[in-house]
Amino acid sequence: MQRLIDRAKELLASGEVARVLGWKKGDLGFNPEPSYFETAESLDNDFVYDGFCGANLSKYMIEASKKDGKTLVFLKPCDTYSFNQLIKEHRVDREKAYIIGVGCKGKLDIEAIKAMGVKGILEVSGADINSDCETLTVKTLYGDKEVSYNDAMLERCHVCKGKEHQICDEVMLDSRDTKDAERFAEIEKIEAMSPMEKFEFFKKELSKCIRCNACRNVCPACSCRKCVFDSNKFDEATKANVDSFEEKMFHIIRAFHVAGRCTDCGECSRVCPQGIPLHLFNRKFIKDIDTFYGEFQAGEDSETKGPLTAFTFDDVEPSIVTERG
Amino acid sequence: MYKINKENLSALFSCIADANELYVPCNINGSVNFAAWDEEQLVDLDTLKTVKSPKDAFFPQSETLYSCKRNGKKLSITPEELQNKDFVVFGMKACDVRGLAVLDKVFLVDPVDSYYKARREHGIIVSLACSQPEEACFCNVFGIDASQPEGDVVVYMIGDEMYWNAVTEKGEKLTKQVASLLTDADEAKVEAQKASIKEIVSRLPYSSLSLEGWGKDAVLLDKFNSPIWEELYKPCLACGTCTFVCPTCQCYDIKDYNTGNGVQRYRCWDSCMYSDFTMMAHGNNRTSQMQRYRQRFMHKLVYFPQNNDGMYSCVGCGRCVDKCPIGLNIVKVIKAFEKGGNR
Amino acid sequence: MSECTCNHDSFYEDTLIPKVGVVTDIRQETPDVKTFRVVAPDGSKLFEHMPGQCAMVSVPGVGEAMFSITSSPTNKEFQEFSIKKCGVLTDYLHAMEVGEEITVRGPYGNNFPVETELKGKNLLFIAGGIGLAPLRSVINYVLDNRENYGTVDILYGSRSADDLVQLKEIQEVWMKAPNVNVYLTIDREQEGWDGHVGFVPSYLKEIGFDTNKVALICGPPIMIKFVLQGLQEMGFDKKQIITTLELRMKCGVGKCGRCNIGSKYVCKDGPVFHCDELDEIPAEY
Numbered sequence: 001m002q003r004l005i006d007r008a009k010e011l012l013a014s015g016e017v018a019r020v021l022g023w024k025k026g027d028l029g030f031n032p033e034p035s036y037f038e039t040a041e042s043l044d045n046d047f048v049y050d051g052f053c054g055a056n057l058s059k060y061m062i063e064a065s066k067k068d069g070k071t072l073v074f075l076k077p078c079d080t081y082s083f084n085q086l087i088k089e090h091r092v093d094r095e096k097a098y099i100i101g102v103g104c105k106g107k108l109d110i111e112a113i114k115a116m117g118v119k120g121i122l123e124v125s126g127a128d129i130n131s132d133c134e135t136l137t138v139k140t141l142y143g144d145k146e147v148s149y150n151d152a153m154l155e156r157c158h159v160c161k162g163k164e165h166q167i168c169d170e171v172m173l174d175s176r177d178t179k180d181a182e183r184f185a186e187i188e189k190i191e192a193m194s195p196m197e198k199f200e201f202f203k204k205e206l207s208k209c210i211r212c213n214a215c216r217n218v219c220p221a222c223s224c225r226k227c228v229f230d231s232n233k234f235d236e237a238t239k240a241n242v243d244s245f246e247e248k249m250f251h252i253i254r255a256f257h258v259a260g261r262c263t264d265c266g267e268c269s270r271v272c273p274q275g276i277p278l279h280l281f282n283r284k285f286i287k288d289i290d291t292f293y294g295e296f297q298a299g300e301d302s303e304t305k306g307p308l309t310a311f312t313f314d315d316v317e318p319s320i321v322t323e324r325g
Numbered sequence: 326m327y328k329i330n331k332e333n334l335s336a337l338f339s340c341i342a343d344a345n346e347l348y349v350p351c352n353i354n355g356s357v358n359f360a361a362w363d364e365e366q367l368v369d370l371d372t373l374k375t376v377k378s379p380k381d382a383f384f385p386q387s388e389t390l391y392s393c394k395r396n397g398k399k400l401s402i403t404p405e406e407l408q409n410k411d412f413v414v415f416g417m418k419a420c421d422v423r424g425l426a427v428l429d430k431v432f433l434v435d436p437v438d439s440y441y442k443a444r445r446e447h448g449i450i451v452s453l454a455c456s457q458p459e460e461a462c463f464c465n466v467f468g469i470d471a472s473q474p475e476g477d478v479v480v481y482m483i484g485d486e487m488y489w490n491a492v493t494e495k496g497e498k499l500t501k502q503v504a505s506l507l508t509d510a511d512e513a514k515v516e517a518q519k520a521s522i523k524e525i526v527s528r529l530p531y532s533s534l535s536l537e538g539w540g541k542d543a544v545l546l547d548k549f550n551s552p553i554w555e556e557l558y559k560p561c562l563a564c565g566t567c568t569f570v571c572p573t574c575q576c577y578d579i580k581d582y583n584t585g586n587g588v589q590r591y592r593c594w595d596s597c598m599y600s601d602f603t604m605m606a607h608g609n610n611r612t613s614q615m616q617r618y619r620q621r622f623m624h625k626l627v628y629f630p631q632n633n634d635g636m637y638s639c640v641g642c643g644r645c646v647d648k649c650p651i652g653l654n655i656v657k658v659i660k661a662f663e664k665g666g667n668r
Numbered sequence: 669m670s671e672c673t674c675n676h677d678s679f680y681e682d683t684l685i686p687k688v689g690v691v692t693d694i695r696q697e698t699p700d701v702k703t704f705r706v707v708a709p710d711g712s713k714l715f716e717h718m719p720g721q722c723a724m725v726s727v728p729g730v731g732e733a734m735f736s737i738t739s740s741p742t743n744k745e746f747q748e749f750s751i752k753k754c755g756v757l758t759d760y761l762h763a764m765e766v767g768e769e770i771t772v773r774g775p776y777g778n779n780f781p782v783e784t785e786l787k788g789k790n791l792l793f794i795a796g797g798i799g800l801a802p803l804r805s806v807i808n809y810v811l812d813n814r815e816n817y818g819t820v821d822i823l824y825g826s827r828s829a830d831d832l833v834q835l836k837e838i839q840e841v842w843m844k845a846p847n848v849n850v851y852l853t854i855d856r857e858q859e860g861w862d863g864h865v866g867f868v869p870s871y872l873k874e875i876g877f878d879t880n881k882v883a884l885i886c887g888p889p890i891m892i893k894f895v896l897q898g899l900q901e902m903g904f905d906k907k908q909i910i911t912t913l914e915l916r917m918k919c920g921v922g923k924c925g926r927c928n929i930g931s932k933y934v935c936k937d938g939p940v941f942h943c944d945e946l947d948e949i950p951a952e953y
Contacts, residue, residue, distance in 0.1 A: 026652050027660060028460060028530060033652035034560040055651050119373070120459045122530060141525055142457065204354050210377060210386065214564040214650045230601055271650030273376055273566050274356045391685050393728035393771070400688050400728065400769040407680060436921050439682040545930055549950045576925030579684070579918045581729050588728040595924070603926060605916040606755030610952050624928060631931040
């Protein structure tokens with residue numbers, strides 16, 4: 001981590017960058033926040049990069065692109081997909097970014113640790129980026145607990161797309177392979193359900209939604225300046241649900257809007273206060289796009305047209321819907 | 326003081342539910358929230374905090390106020406029926422109950438909100454002492470005692486038993502209703518748990534948080550104009566998570582739902598974090614997220630106390646600490662100002 | 669479901685539940701301002717109010733918004749609202765016909781201190797555009813109780829002669845009232861207009877009032893800003909200047925949180941504020 005701070009200080013001092021976009025230490029040891037650093041002092045005091053820095057900083061680059069000078073941004077491998085996609089959509093300015101691709105050993109989910117029955121967490125050691133990432137020692141108000149690092153990882157790290165940075169100016173720190181599950185396994189399980197089972201599954205999950213918009217606001221693909229759901233012409237659908245399942249409309253429409261552009265960064269599921277596995281929607285779309293148009297990963301580069309924005313004569317016909325049943 | 330073996334809790338709930346609607350914390354697909362009890366529900370009294378506070382038992386996230394029908398040029402209005410049956414909210418924590426005292430200051434002052442008042446009158450609160458406070462808790466900072474919550478009945482989970490203590494008339498009435506399931510108990514174990522809770526609270530990471538410089542004596546414009554806000558708000562996503570999980574946030578919107586056969590005018594929770602919150606036809610008086618962010622905390626820590634004899638519009642439940650997608654919260658605000666010399 | 673289905677046993681009143689009002693008259697004041705006259709379905713007045721107070725006017729299914737009541741409380745028959753066409757609800761209202769029903773709830777907020785502080789005082793009214801709406805209520809109240817007040821000066825400006833609201837009443841009633849001076853101005857030269865041309869703040873300086881007055885001002889924020897400056901240069905104390913604020917409102921009773929600035933709720937503690945009071949609240953208006 002010190003290497004990152006030193007490099008950032010170097011780039012600030014040389015004038016190469018005007019500010020640094022990274023993560024700032026939280027007050028509980030596991031709640032860091034995205035932050036801009038403009039001085040060496042603030043980097044020394046507050047910068048952190050550890051297992052809890054799951055937040056994807058690429059969307060913050062939309063605002064940073066409007067500022068004077070370059071912004072040094074630290075992107076994890078999966079974050080770089082989002083950044084590429086944002087370049088493709090003309091939302092960020094590549095010239096305004098100095099990207100340090102940081103290594104990733106899998107990001108942790110404090111909610112996963114809590115779900116193991118660990119209460120009153122005061123400190124988590126073993127989350128340091130230099131650690132071997134095998135065991136976390138959790139100091140709590142009610143005694144110390146040991147937790148396997150992998151068991152405490154975010155869902156997205158178990159189906160990691162790989163530790164290669166898709167875009168960056170330099171790479172720092174080592175990564176660790178964390179993939180131990182098939183990306184589409186959960187989707188296949190749902191596909192195997194009967195229509196009624198599917199409906200029940202999503203109804204149960206989505207009726208937990210409180211319409212806080214965290215999933216939308218964190219999503220790098222949701223970069224519209226004004227969201228259709230904030231329109232007053234769409235009255236009944238914005239803040240409240242007329243029935244307990246009306247959220248389906250919000251989430252299904254959102255999934256359609258990001259289809260072909262969603263990189264599967266997993267931020268939606270990470271931030272949902274109710275633990276709704278929102279990534280399942282997007283991943284189903286990704287799987288279908290792969291099936292119909294050939295394998296495609298949004299954000300792999302910043303130029304290729306996505307299959308839903310490029311017309312070819314080989315495209316599937318709409319009738320595929322009826323054929324699939 | 327009475328007690329009941331935990332094995333009989335289901336019978337107790339069933340007995341309560343015979344005469345009243347009953348809301349208890351339930352695990353629904355992995356997330357614990359207050360929900361209407363039935364035998365199928367997975368009751369979870371071990372999880373300290375429900376995701377949403379139980380405020381929506383009294384101030385629902387969405388409720389119809391009245392319906393309108395148009396017949397040619399004529400209009401008719403039918404007010405929605407008010408809550409007219411007793412209901413029990415079981416398992417509210419000390420912070421949650423105090424949260425209602427905050428809402429009372431808003432909804433029960435003139436002009437009284439009939440919808441909220443009816444629910445307050447018919448609501449019976451069974452509060453549960455927090456045997457295991459957690460890291461994000463700081464209710465003690467607001468003078469709340471997690472070991473002795475307010476409420477109509479206070480219950481304590483101790484070992485295999487639940488201790489039951491009615492403290493109000495409503496509580497006595499509920500106690501009579503379930504008396505056959507309760508046995509007499511002495512207070513020794515409850516007193517021991519209270520002492521244990523107090524000891525844990527003193528070790529909480531936020532327990533010595535200082536509110537100096539905030540509250541009714543705060544220098545409002547100094548706080549408002551502080552450059553610290555500009556530093557604090559930047560990562561804010563402008564979502565409504567903090568407001569929607571908060572037990573004291575009470576801002577609401579009034580909207581219409583066109584049923585195709587008339588219009589239901591309903592109100593729903595709103596968030597001062599949303600960009601359209603103050604939007605009107607001729608413009609918006611809070612155009613930046615910094616202003617909106619500042620509004621939320623200034624309201625809780627300065628404006629509300631100044632209007633309500635020093636009562637803060639925060640009860641230290643720590644839900645925003647737990648749930649903010651990017652790690653911001655009211656504690657960080659209070660600490661940042663402390664570091665900055667409480668200007 | 670065509671009959672009223674309310675359970676009359678549990679009938680209750682809540683300030684959020686509106687009254688039905690019938691629009692009995694619609695006057696086109698300017699190309700984008702209409703004045704709506706509203707009474708209860710039985711022909712009576714909907715409620716009593718004081719000058720400066722507002723009410724929530726709504727068309728169910730379209731929207732609800734706060735408007736100042738432009739008629740004077742001395743009018744015992746009806747309430748009037750002068751409404752500029754500038755949004756979804758006001759578009760609908762402007763397309764309405766006489767006889768249509770709307771809903772109204774209120775009155776809300778405080779009022780101009782016509783029965784206390786303003787009594788016996790010389791009054792200076794300064795309005796811009798649709799800003800005349802709340803002041804009209806006070807002006808007519810003052811004229812109907814003429815003996816209780818000193819001199820009355822009315823300075824009113826608009827973009828053009830066609831945008832002067834209530835022109836007929838200004839010419840036929842106000843200009844003819846005893847001890848009342850009316851100064852009209854429009855922003856740009858216009859054929860057929862032989863009156864003053866120029867912005868309100870500069871006309872104010874040209875006229876140069878003495879400070880033995882209370883000033884009541886309402887208009888677009890930019891006008892208020894420069895009028896305030898002008899009045900202070902002329903020696904007016906902020907305590908002598910009263911204005912109104914306008915923010916987004918939903919409940920009208922200080923609960924929904926929208927119009928909260930500092931410790932004030934504009935719907936409940938306002939809309940009428942003395943300018944020295946404004947110095948004590950954050951400038952978020």
